[in-house]
Each structure stands twice: as C-alpha cells, then as structure tokens.
Amino acid sequence: MESLEGLSRRYNLLSKVSAAFLYAIAVAVALNFFWEPGRMYSSGVTGFAQLINTLSERYLPFTLTTSTLYFALNVPLFILGWFKIGKKFTIFTIIAVFLASIMMHNLPAPEWKLDPLVCAIFGGVINGVGTGLALKSGISTGGLDIVGIILRKKTGQSFGSINIAINLLIVIAAGFVFGWTRSLYTALNIFINGRVIDAVYTQHRKMQVMIVTEHPKKIIEGIQAKMHRGITIIHDVEGAYGHTEKTILFTIIDRYDMYDIHNIIVACDPYAFVSVSEVAKVYGRFKEQELV
Template identity: 30%
Template sequence: MGRKNKVLRVLMCMAAGLIMSFNIRSFVRSGDLLPGGFSGLSILIQNIFGRLLGISIPYGPIYVLLNIFPVILSFRKIGKRFTVYSCITIAIVAFLTDFIPVFEITSDVLLISVFGGLINGIAVSLCLNAGATSGGTDFISIYFSEKFKIETWNYILLFNVFVLVCDGFLFGWDKALYSIIFQFVSTQVVNAMYKRYRKDTLFVVTEHPKEIAELINRLTNHGATRMNAEGMYEGNKKSLIYSVIDSEELKHIMEEIRKADPDAFINAIRTDRISGRFYMRPND
C-alpha cells in the first residue's frame, strides 16, 4: 500500500469521526434520538444513569469500553491495519463528542431524523470505503459479512431496534420511533454507498473470449467461463463469457472490456447469492 493511499485512509477516518461527532451533538442530541450501534447504546446508558439515577457520566468512556471486545475480534479475525484505522475514528468520536457544544439546527424532529440519518450514513460509508469501520456493531457486521460473503447491515438494524425498544419502555415511544426513521435512513445510505459485499454477474458476448477472460482475471482475480454462442440475427459464431465480480469493480471492468473489444455486448445483473469459491479482497 502506497504512502499516499495510507494518508488518504487516515484522512477519511478522521473526517468520518468529525462528522459523527458533529451529528451526535447537533441532530441526535437536539432531537433526543438514538443513533445506531454502540453509539446509540452509549447514549442509552448515559440516559439511564442521568435521568433515572441522577448520575452524569461522559459519552467517551462508555463508547470506548463497549468497543473493546469488537476491537479485539476485529484485530484477530479481520485485519490489523483495518482495526488500527478503525480505532482512529473511534478515538475521535469518543473524544470530540464530549467537547463539542450541543447546538440546534432545526426543532423539527422529522427533519432531524431524516437528515441526521443521512449524515450518519455518509459518515459510516466514508469510514467503510476507507477500509475501516466506525466501531461497535460495524466490526461485528464486517466479520459476519467476511465469514458468510453477504451483506449484513440490515441484520444490524435488528440490534438497533432492540436498543430502541428498551429506550421506548424507559423514556417514551415518540423519540424511539423517530430514532427508527433515523436508523433506517442511515442503513439505506450505507447500503447505497458501500458496495464491497455486493456482486454482479457479467455476461460478455465477444469474438475475443481469451483476451476478455484474461482481462477479467487480471483486474479482479476472478475466473470466467466460456460458452459457445450464435448471434441469431446474422448467424455469426460468438463466445459468451460468464463471470461474477464485485459490484465496486463493475464500472472499471466494463470500461476495460470496451477498450479491449469495442464490439462486445455486455450485460451485468445484480447477484444476491452465490455458492462455491469466490475471491474476496482482504480488508488489509
């Protein structure tokens, strides 16, 4: 990994931490909402101690303590560099959230829920695209995504709903229900912006099958299957190249295939599940 790429990853993780801290102190606090993951759990614990027990405790130490086990899991099972970059974001959020003053952008709770969720989703996606996470349940989601080769963000939403149910029972349902909107918007933004665990099936009709198959393998480390085909309009003999690739590589692959064979016909289809060997780039 080049030095420039490392610096970019650090800057993206720092930016994600700054955005998350800002979001918590503006949208989340002014709307009295709970964000997703361990960030929301930290705020719930704060509220339990503050409102029910009359004990004020800072956000940062709770957030760090909750992240200890996921960090250890990530360090052992996902990757060392991946975990180190993630810890940059965790440290920034843990530190800044207690020091940035609370300020209100709008008093409309619905607007807070939608735009707060949007900003949170952008911050999480920024972190994930830097090859890191924002901590907590993101570590767990990445671990199971790596293990089972599927997207797991919607399953994490179930954990968040459990936290919100607890909040609703303790402090009322209005803000808990608005928090579901916040978290749903955030989850959908992450699903849209982070494509690592998405796959596309690629069909290429070409007269240069060997070159196209070698190009796919060289750029993606994925194999390809060649099938004989016939163009029914003109009756020309063709080859059909079939391959499954990561969605984040699709645009680049299609551009390179077009350069190698301007006459190729390319069709890409979203793939939900595969069974068998499929190469995944390591997070580190």
C-alpha cells in the same frame, strides 16, 4: 525517485486516515447537532452508548459520556477484529473510533430546538454518508461492522438478523426513555442511516456480468489482472445477426468494481455485448474483497 508502489501505499494510507477523519466529523455532527437535541438514538454501538449515557444521567450519581462509552464499548470488538480479521484493519478501525470519540466530546453542540423529523432525517443522512465513505475507503467504523465482517467470513451469511434485533432493542429502549413518538423517530433515523450507507457503500452488493465477445482472451486477462475474479467460459456460441463465432464470459463482481470492468471491456472489445444484473445470493468460491 520514489517507486510507484511506495506512492500507492502513501496514497492508500492518506485516503484511509482522511476517511476516518471525515467519519469522525460526520458522526459527531449527527450526534451533537441532531440526535441529542432531537432526543433520539442512533443504531448499533453509538445507540447503546447514548442509552447508557441517558441511564447514567437518571439513575447514577455520575454521568458516563457518550463519547467515552462509544470508545469503551468498541474495545472488546477491537480485540475480536485483531485476531479474527487482521491487524492493519483493526488499527485503522481504532483510529476511526478514537477520532470519532474525540470529535463527539469536543464538537460544541448548538443551542437550537429543531423538529424531531428534521433531526431524524439530517442525522441519518450525515452519519450514513460518513460511514459509507469510511467503508468505501476500506476502513471500519467499529461496532457491528466487525461482527458482520467476521460472520460473513465464517458463514458467508449476512448478519442482518442480528443487526435488526439490536436496533429493534434500541428503538424499544427509546420508547421507554423518551416516549413512543421519539421511538418512531429513532426507527426512522436508523432506516435513513442504513439506506444512505447502502447508497454510498456498494461493495457488498454482488453483480453478475455476462459478456458476449469475439476477443475473450484479452478480456479474461484484463479482468484477472485488475480484479482477480474467476470467470466461466462458454465457447462456440453464434450471433444470430451476423452468424459470427463468439464466446460468452460469466463472472460475479462487487458493484464497486463496475467502473473497472466496464473500462476493461471497452478497451479490449468495444463491440462486446454486456448484460449486468444484481445477484441475490452467491454460493461457492467467491472471494470477498479484503478491507485490509
């Protein structure tokens, strides 16, 4: 009989490969159905691949396809991820990017003319959902994801300024290539894409949880066993209503862990008072959840 650990590994592998495949379909649909017909660019490496493709069509005797460029531009980032993040992480990233390149190349583009506003909205939403699900499953979609993970590990800082600078360059390029109206739609597409990713993938958001309980030991054991989080304990506090002795527990979690910590608290002390608030910044020894 197969062990639970073996089943867990197989399920984890299947979920990651499935997420990579769903991402590949999403980005291919967004590119071929909406961005290309709408004459607008995506964000990050996909947008750069589109830009180089446009320039090759106009100024070179041959055309460099977006699908090929998308994979080629990610190769240096694969190498960086292999040495700086982890081999397993990089392998799944290569799978996701390879499948996306194949789908971009082979998914037939419909012959339709849509309003560019529709293209910006639907392209951003579809790609955002695919990317968010991939990140939520613990895999990267390549490109700026890898740069962001490395910078966050090294410095603890967000790579938002770099991301904004690169996307601003793409928006400006769209203005010169397609006109400034299309540049506005490109900016809208990038904004919608980012907001949808944030809505789907919430692990990077940090939450402070304050728990007032009469059974701190059970809750501490449950949190540390399930989530491996540090906890600050304040002993000998008193409830004003019943004047009973209580303990306050403080911990910082990823928003993605909210479901787990809620179940732990309810199982250990259904009468515990819990307050949850979003955290703007975390300093000190906070362990990021690994993507590998």
